[in-house]
Amino acid sequence: xxxxxxxxxxxxxxxxxxxxxxxxxxxxxxxxxxxxxxxxxxxxxxxxxxxxxxxxxxxxxxxxxxxxxxxxxxxxxxxxxxxxxxxxxxxxxxxxxxxxxxxxxxxxxxxxxxxxxxxxxxxxxxxxxxxxxxxxxxxxxxxxxxxxxxxxxxxxxxxxxxxxxxxxxxxxxxxxxxxxxxxxxxxxxxxxxxxxxxxxxxxxxxxxxxxxxxxxxxxxxxxxxxxxxxxxxxxxxxxxxxxxxxxxxxxxxxxxxxxxxxxxxxxxxxxxxxxxxxxxxxxxxxxxxxxxxxxxxxxxxxxxxxxxxxxxxxxxxxxxxxxxxxxxxxxxxxxxxxxxxxxxxxxxxxxxxxxxxxxxxxxxxxxxxxxxxxxxxxxxxxxxxxxxxxxxxxxxxxxxxxxxxxxxxxxxxxxxxxxxxxxxxxxxxxx
Numbered sequence: 001x002x003x004x005x006x007x008x009x010x011x012x013x014x015x016x017x018x019x020x021x022x023x024x025x026x027x028x029x030x031x032x033x034x035x036x037x038x039x040x041x042x043x044x045x046x047x048x049x050x051x052x053x054x055x056x057x058x059x060x061x062x063x064x065x066x067x068x069x070x071x072x073x074x075x076x077x078x079x080x081x082x083x084x085x086x087x088x089x090x091x092x093x094x095x096x097x098x099x100x101x102x103x104x105x106x107x108x109x110x111x112x113x114x115x116x117x118x119x120x121x122x123x124x125x126x127x128x129x130x131x132x133x134x135x136x137x138x139x140x141x142x143x144x145x146x147x148x149x150x151x152x153x154x155x156x157x158x159x160x161x162x163x164x165x166x167x168x169x170x171x172x173x174x175x176x177x178x179x180x181x182x183x184x185x186x187x188x189x190x191x192x193x194x195x196x197x198x199x200x201x202x203x204x205x206x207x208x209x210x211x212x213x214x215x216x217x218x219x220x221x222x223x224x225x226x227x228x229x230x231x232x233x234x235x236x237x238x239x240x241x242x243x244x245x246x247x248x249x250x251x252x253x254x255x256x257x258x259x260x261x262x263x264x265x266x267x268x269x270x271x272x273x274x275x276x277x278x279x280x281x282x283x284x285x286x287x288x289x290x291x292x293x294x295x296x297x298x299x300x301x302x303x304x305x306x307x308x309x310x311x312x313x314x315x316x317x318x319x320x321x322x323x324x325x326x327x328x329x330x331x332x333x334x335x336x337x338x339x340x341x342x343x344x345x346x347x348x349x350x351x352x353x354x355x356x357x358x359x360x361x362x363x364x365x366x367x368x369x370x371x372x373x374x375x376x377x378x379x380x381x382x383x384x385x386x387x388x389x390x391x392x393x394x395x396x397x398x399x400x401x402x403x404x405x406x407x408x409x410x411x412x413x414x415x416x417x418x419x420x421x422x423x424x425x426x427x428x429x430x431x
Contacts, residue, residue: 030054034067038145038392058177061394065173070125072279072343075352076388077359077376078119088119090390091359091373093343093352102144102390114140114149119386121169121222125393126179128169128222139167141179141199143397144390150397152181152197153204165192168223168230170251173395175228176200180251182207182230184219192219194249194256207254218247226278227304228252231259233285235273245271248306262300262309265289275339279389284342285309299342299351299364313364315351340387354385 033041033055041064045052054060078088090104103109109116114129115138121128129140129149142149164185171179181197183204191210197203223230234245246259262285264271274297275286283302299313340359341352349364352372359373 026054030060033060034064037068038064038394041394042146055394056396061177062174064394069280070391070393072341072389072391074390075341076119076122076127076390077340077354078386078388088388091387093350093361093372102392103142103147109142114142116140119388120167121225122388122390123169123171123179123225124173125391125395126169126171126397127388128167128181130167139181141169141181141397143393143395145392145394146396148397150199153202163187165219166222166232168225170225170230171395172225172228173393177395182223182249182251194254196251196254208256211256218245223249224276224278224283226281226283226302231276231283233259233273233276234271235276257306259302260306260308262287263311275342277342279341279343280345282344284312286339286342297339297351313349313351315362315364338385340385341389352387 033044033051036044041055045055072093074090074092076088077091088106090102106116109129115131116129117131118129119127120130120139125143125145127140127142127144129142131138131140139152140149141152164183166184168182168184169179170182178198178200180199183195183197184192185195187193187210189210191212193210194207195204196207198205218232218234221232221235223232225231229248229250231248232246246261247256248259249256270289272288273285274288275284277284285300285302286297287300296317297313297315298311299315300309301312302309337356338354339351340354341350343350343352348366351362351364353360353362354376357374357376358371359376360369361372362369
């Protein structure tokens with residue numbers, strides 16, 4: 001069928017009229033934008049100030065999260081080296097590389113103006129990055145989707161670099177556009193002090209009194225944010241102090257509490273945590289007990305009310321070794337592979353593991369596995385790996401700034417902002 005020019009003009013006119021009708025109707029425009037992906041919305045922010053304001057609005061971001069559940073297209077794999085700064089690269093869970101890429105490697109972060117030693121934590125679309133190479137040391141909050149970041153101000157104790165244990169990020173985009181950072185450091189009495197940074201006030205403050213914790217390694221890593229709290233678990237405890245080996249900190253109430261003790265076999269003396277993390281609203285744990293002759297993995301899930309750990313999946317190592325026949329358990333019963341991620345969907349649940357140089361995705365329901373990455377380079381004698389989820393996010397990272405009232409002079413603590421109108425409003429109000 002051949003269309004005449006008059007018919008083409010009529011069709012184009014109808015399309016233009018439809019577009020104008022959508023654009024001029026705020027409710028209709030909002031409904032259309034809610035159906036788009038994060039990547040598309042980040043592009044459409046440049047269409048106009050109206051679109052930018054709408055897409056940046058917290059209520060819209062929250063509604064978009066509910067309407068389109070955030071996906072985990074991949075994760076950052078970080079190798080911990082005892083001799084030099086950690087290296088990390090981006091691993092795509094489905095093996096296909098999209099046209100628009102997030103910040104992927106250490107070089108990408110450096111090109112964006114960041115001096116990064118490693119990734120401390122991933123939390124609902126934001127990354128907590130660290131830089132230990134500089135004299136002062138820095139921590140960044142970064143959204144890898146938007147490639148925007150903020151440097152945390154250093155208003156906490158002057159000696160914190162010498163005694164810091166861990167820094168953790170708490171961010172729930174369904175509750176607030178603001179985030180909190182919890183720093184735990186050790187004082188001269190070997191007690192732990194909790195200090196909190198809030199992006200709303202751009203300031204640090206102490207929380208409660210110093211606390212003691214046992215075993216000693218509980219707080220020596222970033223906490224896992226889930227259910228409004230940060231969670232820590234000793235990676236290597238014995239039977240004498242298992243009841244004290246896991247705690248959680250309610251960020252809003254600022255209360256430190258103990259977690260239920262995971263189920264354990266009889267006559268064990270040491271527990272080794274193979275995996276402890278959150279994905280899509282669920283907190284999972286995989287652990288191994290010594291001495292042990294077990295040839296399986298038990299995937300446990302924490303009850304939302306903290307009543308108990310529940311067994312979700314039982315995976316035999318034979319099921320993994322059928323496709324990967326090399327040894328995966330050493331002479332002491334310790335696993336020779338790393339559990340990187342557990343991702344649960346309605347129709348599938350995946351266990352992502354690193355076996356030698358291969359990243360393997362194992363379907364916990366169908367008992368099928370596939371290699372999604374096969375070129376991981378290891379440091380000699382350095383088997384430790386950490387995986388940090390990448391979640392596409394519209395969350396904005398506001399520049400931390402302080403103002404001296406009466407002078408109109410602004411002292412910036414960071415070098416990047418997400419919304420120009422936010423800083424303009426701050427300058428107008430405090431100049």
